[in-house]
Amino acid sequence: MTHEIVTTRKDDEKFAIDAVFEAGWQVMKAKFWPLLGVMGVAGLVAALVPMANFVIGAGGTFSVENIGTQLLMGTIWLIITMTIELGFMNVNLMALDGKKFSADDCFKCIKFLPSYAVAMLLSRMAIGLGFLCFIIPGIILLISFQFAGFFIVEKRLGPIAALKASWTICDGARWQLILFGILGQLINLFGTMCFIVGQIPAFMINGVALASTYRSLLASTPQLSDLLPPPPLSDDAVSKLLSEDAWPLNKTSPESASGRIDDAKPLVVDQGHEIVPEQPDVLPSEQAKIDLPFEKQEEK
Numbered sequence: 001m002t003h004e005i006v007t008t009r010k011d012d013e014k015f016a017i018d019a020v021f022e023a024g025w026q027v028m029k030a031k032f033w034p035l036l037g038v039m040g041v042a043g044l045v046a047a048l049v050p051m052a053n054f055v056i057g058a059g060g061t062f063s064v065e066n067i068g069t070q071l072l073m074g075t076i077w078l079i080i081t082m083t084i085e086l087g088f089m090n091v092n093l094m095a096l097d098g099k100k101f102s103a104d105d106c107f108k109c110i111k112f113l114p115s116y117a118v119a120m121l122l123s124r125m126a127i128g129l130g131f132l133c134f135i136i137p138g139i140i141l142l143i144s145f146q147f148a149g150f151f152i153v154e155k156r157l158g159p160i161a162a163l164k165a166s167w168t169i170c171d172g173a174r175w176q177l178i179l180f181g182i183l184g185q186l187i188n189l190f191g192t193m194c195f196i197v198g199q200i201p202a203f204m205i206n207g208v209a210l211a212s213t214y215r216s217l218l219a220s221t222p223q224l225s226d227l228l229p230p231p232p233l234s235d236d237a238v239s240k241l242l243s244e245d246a247w248p249l250n251k252t253s254p255e256s257a258s259g260r261i262d263d264a265k266p267l268v269v270d271q272g273h274e275i276v277p278e279q280p281d282v283l284p285s286e287q288a289k290i291d292l293p294f295e296k297q298e299e300k
Contacts, residue, residue, distance in 0.1 A: 014173040015216035017180055021187075023096065024209035028201055031095045034102070035204050038091055041103035042084045049077040082117060083110045090153045092211040112152050119148045119159035143177045144170045150214045155227050165224060169217035180213060 028035070053073055087106030094101040123145040131138030144167045151162040170177060184206045191202030218224060 013176065014169075014220040015176065015213055017176060017183065020180070020209045020212040020216065021183065021205065023212040024205035024207070027095050027208040028204040032201070032204070034100075035091070035095065036200065038088075038101070038103050038106050039200065039203070042087065042106055045107075046077075046080055046084060049073050049080065079110075079113065082120070083107060083113055086110075086112055086116050086149055086153050088207055089149050089211065092207045093150070093154060093215075096208055096211050096215065109153055112156075115152050115157075115159045115162070116149055119145075119152065119162050122159065123148065123163060139178075140174065143174055143181070146177075146210075147214045147217070150211065151227075165227070168223055169214070169221045171221075173217060173220075177213075180209075184209070 053070075056069065084106065086109040090109050091101050091106050094105060123141070127138050127141045127145070129138075130136075130141045145163055147166040147169060148159070148162040151157045151165045152159070155162075155165075157165060187202045187206055188199065191198035191200070219228065
C-alpha cells in the first residue's frame with residue numbers, strides 16, 4: 001500500500017517551505033535504503049568516465065595528442081550526468097508518491113535527454129547573460145528555470161514549453177524560492193560538517209523537497225490546471241459505473257430488445273479495444289456461397 005505525502009500551505013503562499021522540507025525528511029527516513037541504492041549505482045556509472053580517462057592516460061591538460069579523446073570522454077560524461085539529473089527527478093517524484101523505484105527508473109529517463117539538453121542549453125545561456133547584467137537577473141532566471149526538468153520527465157513537455165511552464169509556476173513565489181534555496185544550502189553545509197557522510201541524507205532531503213515544491217507550485221498555478229492529473233473518482237461514482245444500469249453492454253448492444261445481457265448477442269473485445277458483436281459460426285457449405293462472386297449468386 002502506497003502513501004502520498006501532501007503538503008499544506010497558507011492561503012497567501014504558493015507553497016509552504018516547512019512542509020516541503022518535512023516531506024523530504026519523512027521520505028528520506030521511509031525510503032533511505034532504496035534511495036541509497038539508486039545513488040550508489042548512479043555514482044558508479046558516473047565514475048566510469050574518470051576511471052577510463054585514468055586507464056587510457058587521457059587525463060590532465062589538453063594537448064594535440066589527446067584532445068580528441070578528451071572531447072569524446074567529456075561528451076560521454078555530460079550525457080551520463082544529465083541522464084542522472086533527470087533520473088533523480090523521476091525517482092524523487094516516485095518516492096514522494098510512495099511508489100517503488102529502482103536504478104532502472106533513473107537511467108530509463110535517457111529518452112528525455114534531447115529535450116532536457118536543449119532546455120539546459122537555452123536556460124544556461126539566458127542565466128549567463130543575466131549574471132552579466134548585475135547578477136540579480138541571473139539569480140531570477142536561475143530560480144525560474146529550475147523546474148523545467150520536472151515538466152520534461154513527468155509531463156513530457158518539450159524544452160521551450162517546459163521552460164515556460166517552470167517560469168509560470170514560479171510567479172509570485174520567487175522570494176519563497178530564494179529562502180528555500182538558502183535553507184537547502186544550509187542543510188548541505190550541515191551534512192558536510194557531519195563527517196561528510198551527512199551529505200547523503202542532505203542530498204535526499206533536498207531532492208525530495210524540490211520535487212514537493214514543484215508539485216505544490218503546479219497545484220497552485222491555475223494557468224497550468226490542464227497539466228494536473230484528474231481527481232480520483234468518488235465511491236459513489238465508482239458504484240454507479242459498476243452498477244447494472246451503467247454497464248455498457250446493456251445499452252450498446254443493438255440486438256438486445258429488452259436491455260438484458262442474456263438477450264443480446266455475445267460481445268467480444270478485439271485488440272483495438274473496440275466492442276464488436278461476435279460473428280456466428282458459418283458452415284463450410286454456406287461459406288462457399290458467401291465466397292462466390294455477387295453476379296453468380298444473383299444468376300443462381
